[in-house]
Amino acid sequence: MSLIIVGSIALDTIETQAGSVSDVPGGSSSYCSIAASYFTTPHVVGVVGEDFPESVITLFKDHHINQAGLVSEPGKTFRWGGRYAENFDERTTLFTELNVFETFNPTLPETYKSADYVLLANIHPGLQHHVLDQLESEAFIVLDTMNLWIETAHAELISLMKRVNMLVINDEEALMLTGERNYGKAAQKLKDMGPEWVVIKKGQHGALLFHESNVFAVPGLILDKVIDPTGAGDTFVGALIGYLAQSKDHSFDNMKLAIVFGSVLASFCVEDFSVNGITYLEEADLEERYDAFVVMSQF
Amino acid sequence: MSLIIVGSIALDTIETQAGSVSDVPGGSSSYCSIAASYFTTPHVVGVVGEDFPESVITLFKDHHINQAGLVSEPGKTFRWGGRYAENFDERTTLFTELNVFETFNPTLPETYKSADYVLLANIHPGLQHHVLDQLESEAFIVLDTMNLWIETAHAELISLMKRVNMLVINDEEALMLTGERNYGKAAQKLKDMGPEWVVIKKGQHGALLFHESNVFAVPGLILDKVIDPTGAGDTFVGALIGYLAQSKDHSFDNMKLAIVFGSVLASFCVEDFSVNGITYLEEADLEERYDAFVVMSQF
Numbered sequence: 143m144s145l146i147i148v149g150s151i152a153l154d155t156i157e158t159q160a161g162s163v164s165d166v167p168g169g170s171s172s173y174c175s176i177a178a179s180y181f182t183t184p185h186v187v188g189v190v191g192e193d194f195p196e197s198v199i200t201l202f203k204d205h206h207i208n209q210a211g212l213v214s215e216p217g218k219t220f221r222w223g224g225r226y227a228e229n230f231d232e233r234t235t236l237f238t239e240l241n242v243f244e245t246f247n248p249t250l251p252e253t254y255k256s257a258d259y260v261l262l263a264n265i266h267p268g269l270q271h272h273v274l275d276q277l278e279s280e281a282f283i284v285l286d287t288m289n290l291w292i293e294t295a296h297a298e299l300i301s302l303m304k305r306v307n308m309l310v311i312n313d314e315e316a317l318m319l320t321g322e323r324n325y326g327k328a329a330q331k332l333k334d335m336g337p338e339w340v341v342i343k344k345g346q347h348g349a350l351l352f353h354e355s356n357v358f359a360v361p362g363l364i365l366d367k368v369i370d371p372t373g374a375g376d377t378f379v380g381a382l383i384g385y386l387a388q389s390k391d392h393s394f395d396n397m398k399l400a401i402v403f404g405s406v407l408a409s410f411c412v413e414d415f416s417v418n419g420i421t422y423l424e425e426a427d428l429e430e431r432y433d434a435f436v437v438m439s440q441f
Numbered sequence: 442m443s444l445i446i447v448g449s450i451a452l453d454t455i456e457t458q459a460g461s462v463s464d465v466p467g468g469s470s471s472y473c474s475i476a477a478s479y480f481t482t483p484h485v486v487g488v489v490g491e492d493f494p495e496s497v498i499t500l501f502k503d504h505h506i507n508q509a510g511l512v513s514e515p516g517k518t519f520r521w522g523g524r525y526a527e528n529f530d531e532r533t534t535l536f537t538e539l540n541v542f543e544t545f546n547p548t549l550p551e552t553y554k555s556a557d558y559v560l561l562a563n564i565h566p567g568l569q570h571h572v573l574d575q576l577e578s579e580a581f582i583v584l585d586t587m588n589l590w591i592e593t594a595h596a597e598l599i600s601l602m603k604r605v606n607m608l609v610i611n612d613e614e615a616l617m618l619t620g621e622r623n624y625g626k627a628a629q630k631l632k633d634m635g636p637e638w639v640v641i642k643k644g645q646h647g648a649l650l651f652h653e654s655n656v657f658a659v660p661g662l663i664l665d666k667v668i669d670p671t672g673a674g675d676t677f678v679g680a681l682i683g684y685l686a687q688s689k690d691h692s693f694d695n696m697k698l699a700i701v702f703g704s705v706l707a708s709f710c711v712e713d714f715s716v717n718g719i720t721y722l723e724e725a726d727l728e729e730r731y732d733a734f735v736v737m738s739q740f
Contacts, residue, residue: 229622323528324663324664324667325645325663326663326664326665327665344646346624347643347646347647348646348658348660350663356736357663357736357737358736358737358738358740359647359660359661359737359738360740361647361658361660362658364623364624364625364649364656365623365625366625366626368623395740398740399740402740437655437656437657438656438657438658439657439658439738439739439740440738440739440740441657441659441694441697441698441701441738441739
């Protein structure tokens, strides 16, 4: 058992300047799992309602996502609606209908409990604790979170940070958690809170990786078209841990590559609505995009 | 005759959270020339007052800056005072006393007119035009400017852009000039306005270089201490053109290195007040800092 991913599975309604879509695949787990599937077999833990489209189940199957931990409950699937401002600087939540997700209590199938890599995708820190409580292995654990939990579940998040190997957050969340605007100082404070690896995502400015005294910066790719940024962060961390689970190499140099492949998949993600940008990619697509990062940053 | 640099020479009074200094060396030309001096002999064109300290003239001499184009006029040297907000996000101008700079009319000494590289450091676009009018050679011309000239001397700046090879501006100025938030689109519009090379500086997020369909990104170094950001942009462009003037290689790969060395010097600049961070550096200092950029960005 290599990689398990625990997060939300949703049907999203999204409005951007490029158009709008409704009831499309969304949720942290959907993006993470599809992105990770390019490197390893992700084992997903989540809940959907009776109305979850068979087409999405097929999509997951096509991406070799193990769905033994995916439960279908009576009722409707978690739904989220959001609208982006013209330049994607701001996002307004239009509605949140938790539905079956309201009582989600992630339960690991027996075979999942020996996972080597665990991605705690963005859900309530209490549920993330509960996942770790069920683990029977010494896994490499990556934690994703969001501003909502920093505000509303602060104590649970702080205690959770002591249980994980890597924290992945964006620059605003890093500032919220540490009060530091200097990335180096913020990362040091975050490492002092538990995780030995810290990744700070900076949107179009790329991402920073911190470990011991080392820092690595990957730039944001310059893209001609950005259609929908939903799930870009989930895609980034999904590909990152997928690459790690495949390579099983925790050296700083290999972690750099995991960050680059996270950026490669995230750059595809924003080029289309929902998960459309990251489905059915060919190895040549990934190589071409990886080469673009090489040209852009190697001297 | 290799590199000439035309800009302002000032005595600055600066307040940051780290402390304050008064009547210290400042102005675009001072930073640019000292930064360029690590790679080639800069030939400076500028004006100072009778009160200009002999110690700064000595400092310029120590850095092998040719001062044949430096004129001393009756009256006081240009003075500028500024205060930075706690996180350096904002800068307030406390005073601007133009003094001898008010009637500055840059005149190139005969020997300067055959320059191969010209840095039009940040001064009024009308004066920058006047410098180019005196040139008798086919030089590689780099243009620096600021928000003030975009607002108050727009037409002169636009016509100037058709006469230069490279434009170096920050992200806010790129937005002001093009109305584009997308860096790729902004750079394309700027190239369409004249310069075949465009550099967009992003402060702590580093800088982007655009040429034809190529993009290069250098990250911002993570620094433990930032004392005074004054002149960091001037230092960046000074080192950049200094490196170019030394190497005489306008390939994209070599331009990448010029950008990296610009970033190396700029990272030293912000670590101390005024030009203190970039004076009397040893080759080993530059190599060590260059290696930090390699570790931080190469995978």
